[in-house]
Amino acid sequence: MRLLAEGLSARRGEDLIFNDISFALDAGEALLVTGPNGSGKSTLLRVLAGLLTAETGRLKLEGGPPELQHPSELSHYLGHRNAMKRELTVAENLSFWKRFLGDSFGGAGWEIGAAAEAVGLPGITHLPFGYLSAGQQRRMAMAKLLVAYRPIWILDEPTAALDAAADTLFAGLVNAHLQQGGIVVAATHQPLGLGRVKELRMTGFAGVDGGLWHDA
Amino acid sequence: MIALFFRDLKLSIRAGGGAMIGVLFFMTVVAVIPFGVGPDLNLLSRIGPAILWIGALLASLLGLDRxxxxxxxxxxxxxxxMQETPLIATVFVKCAAHWAATGLPLVIAAPLLGLFMNMDELAIGATMLTLLVGTPAITFIGAVGAAVAVSLPRGGLLVSILVLPLAIPVLIFGVSAVYAAIEDPAPFLPPLMILAAITLFFAVIGPLAAAAALRHASD
Structure with missing residues (x-):
């Protein structure tokens, strides 16, 4: 499986946020999107997730199922918001997403208990999501990535509100996903401690000529 | 999809959900009418079906913006x-869950409120039946308004204003079907059939339009 972006650019209102961004990610590779605030990291990720339409350029997945409309169908998106209901318990939230999202081909989601254990919070799945602290909520939102299988993970500031232990734990989860042949695109300020990583540095509007490429 | 239906039902029953708000509003509106109109039983039973329908219409608009x-x-x-499942199906299921949580209780509460309005059994039965057939249409129409106003922080009143003109035919045919049932010469079935047609029509158009609006509202 290979995720290809060719000459992507995106606009918000009148302003061009970024221009002519291209990259190629093979199975097992991660792309770290870095750059200062407002440089368009989140916008790029929302374009990848199919939530914004690109102004120009193309996004495609090689080696995916033939009936695929957009790579977003094979993607998990973890944005700034956790997409969990405060009124429902953690277990209800996770089992809803497990059933609603379903598994993409080529993998199986984890059981709720196992996923909660993987993010280091076993035994509190009976609590309403709203009772958890910000860091615990974020960890449970990560458990959502595990309960339904998706080969591509799109992560926007995944480790915001997390302590150092959770950072390492999360890096472990991402590495495990990469080793299974997954693809990860993450916008972040912290180094996640990952293995095979490419880096895309967004330079903001000043650098309209695009992302700077180098292998980290 | 079934998971979505039950999650939305659970959410509307839990604290902060809107399921009971609609029924309470419905009861409040209908319960004050006899005090305002006065104890003229004939008048009350004559305007009863219309009042129940207006109350139900306003009550079902109440929680729609959320x-x-x-x-x-x-x-x-x-x-x-992002999902492969068509967005139209997701919207349809959400509407169905919303109706089951807020519309269905109105239908169930209607007979009790019918007694307030001195309505006879036939009128109460006809009102319940027309509410059962007609209120889903209000939800489907409302879904379009809710989708259009999704990014507005205080879109509640706007949704009601957007939706109300489209919901007027539902009200007209709902009320006229009830009056046709209690007044002899007019036939009951034609207005009821038109009401059912309106519901089916909006069950298709509503999710389609709401899905299109949601796609364009994403930022």
Whole structure:
């Protein structure tokens, strides 16, 4: 499986946020999107997730199922918001997403208990999501990535509100996903401690000529 | 999809959900009418069906603006937009769950409120039947308004204003079907059939338009 972006650019209102961004990610590779605030990291990720339409350029997945409309169908998106209901318990939230999202081909989601254990919070799945602290909520939102299988993970500031232990734990989860042949695109300020990583540095509007490429 | 239906039902029953608000509003509106109109039993039973329908219409508009807004605020809407499942199906299921949580209780509460209005059994039965057939249409129409106003922080009143003109035919045919049932010469079936047609029509058009609006509202 290979995720290809060719000459992507995106606009918000009148302003061009970024221009002519291209990259190629093979199975097992991660792309770290870095750059200062407002440089368009989140916008790029929302374009990848199919939530914004690109102004120009193309996004495609090689080696995916033939009936695929957009790579977003094979993607998990973890944005700034956790997409969990405060009124429902953690277990209800996770089992809803497990059933609603379903598994993409080529993998199986984890059981709720196992996923909660993987993010280091076993035994509190009976609590309403709203009772958890910000860091615990974020960890449970990560458990959502595990309960339904998706080969591509799109992560926007995944480790915001997390302590150092959770950072390492999360890096472990991402590495495990990469080793299974997954693809990860993450916008972040912290180094996640990952293995095979490419880096895309967004330079903001000043650098309209695009992302700077180098292998980290 | 079944998971979505039951999750939305659970959410509307839990604290902060809107299921009971609609029924309470319905009861409040209908219960004050006899005090305002006065103890003229004939008048009350004559205007009863219309009052019940107006109350039900306003009550079902009440919680509609949160239909997609709550999903958008916590980021769930993003994930729903990304899926392979057609968005129309997701919207349809959300409407169905919303109706089951807020519309169905109105239908069930209607006979009790019918007694307030001194309506006889036939009128109460006819009102219940028309509400059962007609209120889903209000939800489907409302879904379009809710989708259009999804990114507006205080879109509640706007949704009602957008939706009300489209919901007027539902009200007209609902009320005329009830009056046809209690007044002899007019036939009951034609207005009821038109009401059912309106519901079926909006069950198709509503989710289609709401899905299109949601796609374009994403930012």
């Amino acid at each position: 239909l997609f807004q709550a999903e958008r605020e916590d980021g769930s809407l993003d994930l729903m937009l």
